[in-house]
Amino acid sequence: MAKTEDDVYKPDITISIKDKKVPGGVYWNRQEKRQWAMALFAGTSMLYASRTIMPMAVVAVSEEMSWDKTESGTVLSAFFWGYTMTQFLGGYLSDRIGGDIVLPIAACLWSLITFWTPQVAYLSTDKHMALYIVVLSRVLLGVCQGFHYPGMTSLISRKVVEQERSLTYSFIAAGSHFGTLFTGSVGSILLDRYGWQMPFYFIGLCGLGWMLIMRYCLVNHHRKKYISLHSHDGSGYPDKAKEAHGVPWITLFTKAAFWSLIVGHFCENNAFYILLSWLPTYFHENFPTAKGWVFNVVPWVVTIPSSIFSGYLADKMISSGFSVTFVRKLMQFIALGGTALFLVIITYTTSYEAALICMALSVCCCGFHNSGILVNPQDIAPKHAGSVFGIMNMAGAIPGFIGVYMAGHILEVTKSWSAVFNQTALVCIFGLIVYTLFGTGKKII
DSSP: OOOOTTTSOOOOOEEOSSOEEETTEEOOOHHHHHHHHHHHHHHHHHHHHHHTHHHHHHHHHHHHHTOOHHHHHHHHHHHHHHHHHTHHHHHHHHHHHOHHHHHHHHHHHHHHHHHHHHHHTTSOSSHHHHHHHHHHHHHHHHHHHTTHHHHHHHHHHHHSOHHHHHHHHHHHHTHHHHHHHHIIIIIHHHHHHHOTHHHHHHHHHHHHHHHHHIIIIIIHHHHHHHHHHHGGGTOOOGGGOTTOOOOOHHHHHTOHHHHHHHHHHHHHHHHHHHHHHHHHHHHHHHOTTSOHHHHTTHHHHHHHHHHHHHHHHHHHHHHTTOOHHHHHHHHHIIIIIHHHHHHHHHTTOOSHHHHHHHHHHHHHHHGGGGGTGGGTHHHHOGGGHHHHHHHHHHHHHGGGTHHHHHHHHHHHHHOOHHHHHHHHHHHHHHHHHHHHHHOOOSOOO
8 A cells, every 4th residue: 555645654753852742742762661561561561360260260259159050140241331431431541640650550459359259258257249240340350450451552653663552552452362361370279279368369369469569660650750841841740731731522423444443343352352261162172182271371372472573464464655544454454354354264174283273372362452543542543552553442342241142142042163263253254344444543633
């Protein structure tokens, strides 16, 4: 795709001796970017580790609490009801007061909820009341975790130069897969040896540890530095965003590029959540002798390098002169198109090895989403990236309870995994077509 004048990277910055200054703040230097990237990677890992404890332990919990499949499903899906509630609020607050303020506060809350989950489950001896309490705790966990990704997006859009955002964001987002692996490995060992309560205690404490390090080491250090840096010109701390105006929602809602973002993200998350939720069941039913630790680990292991590589590739292409629009659409073509392709192929496989390879490649393609649509709000609305991402991710969380439920319903009615994979592939193709036609890497607001 040919470059256009508006589409090629042209940073609006002025250069000082030590830092690159921007209207909304100061870009991180190389050392600072590494520190924040590692810290946010660890935080995203803890976020997903906390989120995936209940799915990992639900069999043991349901046996002790006497839950049936419907009640267990209610507990698992309750997280996403809360998760959708705070996406926009998280982005709005982060754009106004700074993502580095929002993230530690939210982390403190979701870590405490994780730590106390085993105790709240025993608050009532009545089975149904105990179930309601656990469901409420899962909703609150989703509410608190809903601040993380919008806050992180807002922070990166203000602190990382455009040509380096893809790799930075993809590396941080890869923490989600590492956190899932962490719970699946360390959490499983703790569950087997000490009971289902121990993973909640351990990961809850890890989350609190990350929050304390983030708040009192990284955030304090950098805020003091930037306040000192700007005190001479009276600008104060840059992330206050005092020059920022309200989000021009009317203008945004009339842009086809914005709606293509939402549709593409919804379709990608639909595939991701279905694979995340139903992958173990698929292998258990079709290959009962297969080792669980293999098919529960391999797909997510390969996704970590694919996510990081996609970020590197995207930044390299933008630096080489490719338009941002072309790069975002290429990454999303691999994500949605690749996922759909391997989901269709898996319906024709008969061996365990072929099915595992196709499933791993399908999940691997999902990693390219981190350098496509997931980072696109920072392209189209750099001053309001947190708010735009919040709206986008709110829509993207809906498949967490709608898409996963529909997949189960299709299985119940048709008894066919091919029907599930084919309809998921069709949804991916639909999202790919919409984003390819209307998506952009240009600034629209």
